[in-house]
Amino acid sequence: MESKEQISIINEAINKAKEDLKPFGFNFIFWGIFIIIMCLVHLLFTEFIQQSKFSAVIYWTVLPLLGMVYTTMYNIKNGIKKGYETHIGRVVKILWMVFVFSWILVILPQSIINNQNPIQDIILLLAITVTTTGLILKSKSVGAGGIILFLVFYSIEFYPLVNTLVYCIIAQTFGLLIPGLVLYYNKNG
Amino acid sequence: MDKDLEKLLFNPIRLKIASFLISVDNASFKKLMQISGASKGNISIQIKKLSDAGFIKIKKIFDKNYPLTLISITRKGKKLFELFFKELKSYKNN
Numbered sequence: 001m002e003s004k005e006q007i008s009i010i011n012e013a014i015n016k017a018k019e020d021l022k023p024f025g026f027n028f029i030f031w032g033i034f035i036i037i038m039c040l041v042h043l044l045f046t047e048f049i050q051q052s053k054f055s056a057v058i059y060w061t062v063l064p065l066l067g068m069v070y071t072t073m074y075n076i077k078n079g080i081k082k083g084y085e086t087h088i089g090r091v092v093k094i095l096w097m098v099f100v101f102s103w104i105l106v107i108l109p110q111s112i113i114n115n116q117n118p119i120q121d122i123i124l125l126l127a128i129t130v131t132t133t134g135l136i137l138k139s140k141s142v143g144a145g146g147i148i149l150f151l152v153f154y155s156i157e158f159y160p161l162v163n164t165l166v167y168c169i170i171a172q173t174f175g176l177l178i179p180g181l182v183l184y185y186n187k188n189g
Numbered sequence: 190m191d192k193d194l195e196k197l198l199f200n201p202i203r204l205k206i207a208s209f210l211i212s213v214d215n216a217s218f219k220k221l222m223q224i225s226g227a228s229k230g231n232i233s234i235q236i237k238k239l240s241d242a243g244f245i246k247i248k249k250i251f252d253k254n255y256p257l258t259l260i261s262i263t264r265k266g267k268k269l270f271e272l273f274f275k276e277l278k279s280y281k282n283n
Contacts, residue, residue: 003280009201010274013208016224080252083220084213 019086021183023078024137027071027096028145028180034067035172039165057112068100091136099129119164120156123171127153130175137183145179197242198273202227202235210245210262211270218258236260244269 042049042059050056075093079085102125111118131146133139152171156164198204205225210216216224222232239245244266248259262270 003277006198006204006277009204010208010277013205013224014212017209017212080217080257083223084209084216086213090214 017084017086019088019137020082021137021139021186023075024092024133025180025182025184025186026074028142028176029184030071030074030180031067032172032175032177032180034064036169036177038063039168039172043163043165053115054112057108060118061108088136092133095129095132095136099125117164119168120153123149123156123168123175124153126171126175130179134179139179139183141179141182145175149175193242194269194273197238197244198270200235202231203239206232206235206239206260207244207262207266207270210260211267215248215259215261218260221260239266 038060042056049059079089103122107118107121107125110116110121127146127149129146130149131143134141134143134146149171152167152175155162156167198207202225206221209221209224218232218236221236222229225232225235227235236245236247240247243263245260246263248261250257250259
């Protein structure tokens with residue numbers, strides 16, 4: 001085998017190891033829609049969801065945990081079907097695991113102990129994670145989504161009178177749903 | 190070029206496997222079959238040769254009671270591949 005032929009084999013094999021952005025897009029769309037629906041239900045049935053001290057915490061913990069189980073299973077199934085994991089895919093996976101652990105171990109206990117609304121903290125954590133994902137994937141739409149999430153975080157800080165659930169809907173729409181749709185329908189793969 | 194390394198990657202199937210594994214974190218046996226276009230038996234032999242040389246590592250897990258073989262390149266494998274590619278390029282330029 002000649003060296004030219006060997007280089008062509010190497011190039012061909014490396015080109016087959018491209019990252020598919022569709023599963024990332026699916027995760028963003030799923031969580032965008034899921035949290036928007038949860039916010040709308042919370043807004044429409046506020047009295048029912050906030051009937052006791054812990055009812056809102058249960059609502060905002062159990063349902064996202066079920067969502068996490070579903071997306072974890074989807075990602076495992078998709079990974080097996082694809083047959084390989086890229087370095088970028090692994091880094092993004094670890095990054096979102098850090099997000100989940102930070103949410104469970106830091107934000108959630110803090111909101112229960114101090115009885116405070118966790119939405120602003122979650123949006124900040126989400127802004128950091130989405131912006132970093134955008135930088136790793138070199139995706140302008142995801143990066144822009146992260147910046148919008150930062151803006152929403154500061155808006156809650158400076159204009160706290162608007163219901164935080166409304167801010168949450170805006171954050172999910174521009175921070176997850178729209179970037180997710182862009183990733184999902186990206187023709188370049 | 191190191192004779193053993195040259196011998197190891199001279200085989201096109203092993204070269205395809207090594208080139209694919211260098212650009213991913215891990216790959217399944219089935220995917221490597223698809224990438225190399227080799228038969229199950231042939232790829233098993235080539236993977237064993239790469240594994241014996243310390244070029245790759247094999248991990249067996251279970252997915253819904255079905256065995257799943259995951260293959261990844263080792264640190265040694267990465268260094269050897271880099272060396273191989275550098276020397277290949279210098280051969281091509283000369």
